[in-house]
Amino acid sequence: MPQRHxxxxxxxxxxxAFAVNVAADEATPAHTPSAKELLAKSKPQExxxxxxQNLLVMQLPQGKVVIELAPDFTPLHVANIRTMAHExxxxxxxxxxxxxNFVTQWGDPxxxxxxxxxxxxxxxxxxxxxxxxYTRPFDAKLPFTALPDGDVYAPEVGFSEGFPVARNKATxxxxxxxxxxxxxxGRDNDPQSGSGSELYAVIGQAPRGLDRNLxxxxxxxxxxxxxxxxxxxxxxxGFYEQxxxxxxxxxxxxxxDLPEAQRTKVEVLRTDSxxxxxxxxxxxxxxxxxxxxxxxxxxxxxxxxxxREASTxx
Amino acid sequence: MPQRHxxxxxxxxxxxAFAVNVAADEATPAHTPSAKELLAKSKPQExxxxxxQNLLVMQLPQGKVVIELAPDFTPLHVANIRTMAHExxxxxxxxxxxxxNFVTQWGDPxxxxxxxxxxxxxxxxxxxxxxxxYTRPFDAKLPFTALPDGDVYAPEVGFSEGFPVARNKATxxxxxxxxxxxxxxGRDNDPQSGSGSELYAVIGQAPRGLDRNLxxxxxxxxxxxxxxxxxxxxxxxGFYEQxxxxxxxxxxxxxxDLPEAQRTKVEVLRTDSxxxxxxxxxxxxxxxxxxxxxxxxxxxxxxxxxxREASTxx
Numbered sequence: 001m002p003q004r005h006x007x008x009x010x011x012x013x014x015x016x017a018f019a020v021n022v023a024a025d026e027a028t029p030a031h032t033p034s035a036k037e038l039l040a041k042s043k044p045q046e047x048x049x050x051x052x053q054n055l056l057v058m059q060l061p062q063g064k065v066v067i068e069l070a071p072d073f074t075p076l077h078v079a080n081i082r083t084m085a086h087e088x089x090x091x092x093x094x095x096x097x098x099x100x101n102f103v104t105q106w107g108d109p110x111x112x113x114x115x116x117x118x119x120x121x122x123x124x125x126x127x128x129x130x131x132x133x134y135t136r137p138f139d140a141k142l143p144f145t146a147l148p149d150g151d152v153y154a155p156e157v158g159f160s161e162g163f164p165v166a167r168n169k170a171t172x173x174x175x176x177x178x179x180x181x182x183x184x185x186g187r188d189n190d191p192q193s194g195s196g197s198e199l200y201a202v203i204g205q206a207p208r209g210l211d212r213n214l215x216x217x218x219x220x221x222x223x224x225x226x227x228x229x230x231x232x233x234x235x236x237x238g239f240y241e242q243x244x245x246x247x248x249x250x251x252x253x254x255x256x257d258l259p260e261a262q263r264t265k266v267e268v269l270r271t272d273s274x275x276x277x278x279x280x281x282x283x284x285x286x287x288x289x290x291x292x293x294x295x296x297x298x299x300x301x302x303x304x305x306x307x308r309e310a311s312t313x314x
Numbered sequence: 315m316p317q318r319h320x321x322x323x324x325x326x327x328x329x330x331a332f333a334v335n336v337a338a339d340e341a342t343p344a345h346t347p348s349a350k351e352l353l354a355k356s357k358p359q360e361x362x363x364x365x366x367q368n369l370l371v372m373q374l375p376q377g378k379v380v381i382e383l384a385p386d387f388t389p390l391h392v393a394n395i396r397t398m399a400h401e402x403x404x405x406x407x408x409x410x411x412x413x414x415n416f417v418t419q420w421g422d423p424x425x426x427x428x429x430x431x432x433x434x435x436x437x438x439x440x441x442x443x444x445x446x447x448y449t450r451p452f453d454a455k456l457p458f459t460a461l462p463d464g465d466v467y468a469p470e471v472g473f474s475e476g477f478p479v480a481r482n483k484a485t486x487x488x489x490x491x492x493x494x495x496x497x498x499x500g501r502d503n504d505p506q507s508g509s510g511s512e513l514y515a516v517i518g519q520a521p522r523g524l525d526r527n528l529x530x531x532x533x534x535x536x537x538x539x540x541x542x543x544x545x546x547x548x549x550x551x552g553f554y555e556q557x558x559x560x561x562x563x564x565x566x567x568x569x570x571d572l573p574e575a576q577r578t579k580v581e582v583l584r585t586d587s588x589x590x591x592x593x594x595x596x597x598x599x600x601x602x603x604x605x606x607x608x609x610x611x612x613x614x615x616x617x618x619x620x621x622r623e624a625s626t627x628x
Contacts, residue, residue, distance in 0.1 A: 100539045101494050101618075134606065152463050152613040180415050180519045189603040204542075205494045205519055205615050209597065212607040225414045225546035228518075232539035283523065289503040292448065293526040299466040301519050304415075 032286045046273035052256035059250045065223035074133040081196040087124040090252035099238025101204030104227040132191045133215045135173040149297040153208045157300040159271035176216035179301035185215040203228040206301040221307045265310040346600045360587035366570035373564045379537035388447040395510040401438040404566035413552025415518030418541040446505045447529045449487040463611040467522045471614040473585035490530035493615035499529040517542040520615040535621045579624040
């Protein structure tokens with residue numbers, strides 16, 4: 001029945017197939033467990049609850065976007081973003097740019113005025129410039145789960161504290177990578193010109209050439225589809241040409257600043273857990289009724305880090 | 315002025331900066347030419363006009379999508395798609411699935427009916443099943459422009475006839491890769507179950523694990539933003555839950571079947587041209603006022619192949 005959404009059917013089987021835990025017939029190739037199956041068997045301690053001070057909750061007309069900040073990689077930028085969120089700087093700012101296969105960007109829409117900055121919203125007590133923080137010194141105390149298949153851009157890649165990371169022991173540096181859903185800080189040519197007042201999220205093929213050139217401050221945990229599924233801007237660099245196209249951010253708050261009733265309990269699978277390792281391996285070598293040729297490899301930015309919303313009642 | 319779309323400003327400079335062809339002061343690092351500058355200097359013979367029989371022109375409410383088919387890689391599938399386009403099979407079909415960071419998929423919306431295929435549109439004289447064509451035998455006569463920085467998934471990658479390609483001389487195979495904008499044929503578990511009646515385009519991080527498991531039939535040359543910028547489906551696997559969300563394809567025709575007045579002259583930069591090589595190198599090693607650390611590397615799916623619409627009057 002090839003007309004019946006065949007790819008979908010096949011992927012449905014691949015993703016949600018009934019667990020095959022019985023001893024496989026020797027003539028039958030083993031079925032790789034699906035992500036759903038692996039997650040169903042995960043242990044509670046394999047999930048972490050991010051610090052509510054590291055969660056930025058942004059309200060769009062389409063829904064809620066939750067970003068986990070990464071203070072161990074970009075501490076000064078995260079502190080500045082926390083200050084701006086705390087002082088409601090982001091409220092009524094807007095998504096002003098959706099550049100296809102690149103980034104969705106938000107900030108002060110008044111900056112569209114060519115050169116006239118008088119209408120710009122005040123940064124309040126936040127700093128207007130910051131040191132770059134494009135990389136950080138390698139720290140053996142940070143957890144690191146290495147991937148086995150290499151990387152085009154860096155000597156070593158893997159995950160640290162739930163974020164995709166590259167590192168180079170020769171230079172003693174590590175840095176967050178521009179994978180899908182990662183959030184960075186826009187800046188001008190001056191490397192010190194970024195403040196966090198203008199942020200972007202990656203919505204296409206990972207633009208890894210940006211790595212080590214911009215401060216990456218976190219990852220979208222929830223609501224990524226609201227940032228990626230917007231009409232593309234038709235102006236240069238994907239800017240919206242009409243203010244009426246801007247998508248208004250009604251508010252952006254740290255989860256820790258929200259009233260208790262509005263908080264949600266987001267959990268992220270630990271990237272140093274056994275279940276995460278099993279997910280990576282299942283992605284590398286998938287044997288099931290659909291896949292004819294398991295890749296045997298996986299690249300850093302193709303790995304999804306599971307997120308779930310725990311019941312607030314427990 | 316970090317509030318004034320700093321990333322955009324910087325990228326604007328990086329992309330469209332005035333040519334710096336004067337001898338650089340020894341104290342000043344050389345500026346890498348922008349893509350715009352390189353293309354402005356390209357020669358007419360570096361551009362090719364795809365065979366109109368290889369261009370599928372699909373009309374959506376948002377605009378026109380033009381797909382270049384790849385008969386040298388998937389000849390039977392391309393022939394079947396040509397038959398279906400010629401017989402107007404795709405007319406009034408719809409985009410039924412937009413799976414975030416994965417694929418936008420279109421086909422017969424009647425296949426939503428669970429198991430009831432009686433309402434499905436006839437495939438006419440097209441074949442309902444086809445041999446897989448997931449890879450093709452290596453052919454030294456096909457042009458191949460190799461990339462220098464390796465690949466996580468394949469021994470060798472590069473471009474052939476305007477398409478991203480991987481190859482493995484040890485197995486004697488080459489295949490089109492699932493980069494952003496590539497178009498493939500949905501199928502059921504049976505490897506022979508694909509026909510081309512259901513197609514998908516990649517809209518996120520390249521799902522290279524699909525390589526060699528599906529027939530890849532071409533690449534979106536124009537209108538990719540209409541496929542990628544759609545609201546994501548909220549059903550399982552990104553299917554739209556309501557028929558009212560479907561995006562209707564009013565028609566899909568081969569360019570060669572269109573009346574002369576409706577044809578456009580699309581040109582694609584040859585991937586074996588000197589200008590394309592210069593673009594790749596400029597992407598690998600960008601030195602300008604914005605970039606602090608040129609990557610020195612580039613991955614296959616991060617390279618855009620330039621397309622332009624030539625004036626029909628010339």
